[in-house]
Amino acid sequence: MAYDKFNILKSSAVPLPIENVDTDQIIPARFLKATERKGFGDNLFRDWRYNPDNTPKEHFVLNNPIYKGKILVGGKNFGSGSSREHAAWAVYDYGFRCVVSSFFADIFRNNCLNIGVLPVQVSPEFLDKIFTAIEANPDTEIEVSLPEQTITILESGESESFAINDYKKENMLNGFDDIDYLLNIKNNIEAFAQNTPL
């Protein structure tokens, strides 16, 4: 299924300066029972966001109306743990199109790229700058340019480049997915399968 194209995103950002945010926090397992991909945003960070009686926890950042935007900024080692793509779906469904961190867990990063959420890995120093800028002004705008592979704090003009492989970049710019690519080379795959030893 093709997904939204990603080009340049300019938005304020939601800060979550916690390290090792695992996918069980992003979406707890008890919310993985759907057979369709919808509604996961409601349970994004469920147990950090809501009390057991379903009232919002007022100190959690998603419940603080001064923080909003399409960019989520997380601490080091974001998305560790379970391979559940539901975590990436929840991030997307809530309205985020980009996650920024100084380090991502592999599977979460892959899952994001596969559904059109851009994971942007920055240096720890630049991550601190972003957190500081948002703390000083929650409306701070951040610009993520996929064509240029840069992330910029617009107020200060501070900028850093980020890495993404050419193939995935092209996919995200055009909203293509891997299955389209694989289906196009199905003949090669079938020929390959004939000669596998197992």
Place this chain on the structure above:
Amino acid sequence: MCQLFVLYTKYCCFISCSKSKFKLNIVISAPNHYVYFFHILNLPSYILLFTVMSKTLFDKVWDSHVVQHIENGPDVLFIDRHLVHEVTSPVAFLGLKNRSIKVLYPERTFATADHNTPTLNQHLPVKDKLSANQLKALEENSKAHSIPYWGLGHEKNGIVHVIGPENGITVPGATIVCGDSHTSTHGAFGAIAFGIGTSEVEMVLSTQCIMQPKPKSMRINVNGTLNKAVTPKDVALFIISKLTTSGATGYFVEYAGDVFRNMSMEGRMTVCNLSIEMGARGGMIAPDEKTFDYIKGREYAPKGAAWDKAMTYWETLYSEDDASFDKELTFEASEIEPMITYGTNPGMGMGIKNDIPRAETLEGGAATYQKSLAYMNFNEGDAMIGKPIDFVFLGSCTNGRIEDFRAFASIIKGRRKADNVTAWLVPGSHRVEEAIKDEGILDILHESGFELREPGCSACLAMNDDKIPAGKYAVSTSNRNFEGRQGPGARTLLASPLVAAAAAVTGKVTDPRELMELETV
């Protein structure tokens, strides 16, 4: 006349003949180099050196599965075996339906129900409607695509990473994926096995391939002899405590050294299972006689001529002596003690007799560390020994195999379950359950006041009713101690089956060595 010789050894000599000329050439090559030797008649000899890395075990398996390499992009990797469960597959099947395509190789695909299933009264309809719906979806999808489905009650049913090896689906040199991060378990057989997301499940169902850049390689050596009461789980928790939960991110790990060579297949599975907890995509161990003996005769294992052919391939599966890794770490077995975790990620583990480290002694953010201890209601400097516990969970794809139940039984035999402890003992599969009965372990459990439940993932991720209540402490043989992992507000202490058993009979964190009989010298 031109002769080209390609050599692949450290030291070599060969003789080249042309017309009446006879010449002995001795070439000493550097490690990791192919030597191309040109000898052209009546001209000086030319020696060209090209740097070509000798292959690691991982390289051999990965490279032989690359259908296509995309420049500055991923490899298209062919997948030999695809394991499917009810939670991460329905949206993938929906994708196939939307594209009007069928599963390309149903014979390479196997489905089981495990994540969502109850561990009591499996013969009755599943009460939770959403769970029942997911199970029904998997059954229908499997049927529509001619995939073998081992649902609740089926003799082959169990946790996906337990039944793969049990049925001979897991074999050396294979690429194995599943929409579950603990797919790394299957690396114990020398397979490349790792967890994937649902988009990738859809890719594998529809094309038997995924697209991923080749990870970097890491080798972790543990040499020497393990201390008393130190199990494979302790070895893994020890390594994770040294590397942290992101220390191996971007890498595929090979485990090498005496400790893994001497380990049973079950133990190797426990170690490889936990690779993901240090961020690695997967972990693997070169296959040996122990591996081949385990596989031989199992239902889906190759047989007859196919076995001989497979063995020819499998015997090539090791890292060359001069292969190099992007990172290599070595530990001594004697350093490792029975382990326990005290925080909210698997890297927060230590020897069971140690005190909880103080924030200032650790790298990383103090705020995150203190948040973690606050969740656990522990203090820096606390001893873990003696802390009261409420629940014990023995099971999961990490420690739900027969060897784990044997270990648990060895401690509880002749003792009673502590009154303040609720124990959930959940076999990894029906086969494990049968073995527990056949070996008399069930009798030992009953005599000590324990009950055995039915197979499934259970309290490892608490998708079913097996939830640890908020604020309660569970000594758990599973793989994750994340906040709320075993139920909202639950507090998890990860440990081996021996430590879990010691806690189950004493009602508190206890060093299992205190309960073990003194070894006769």
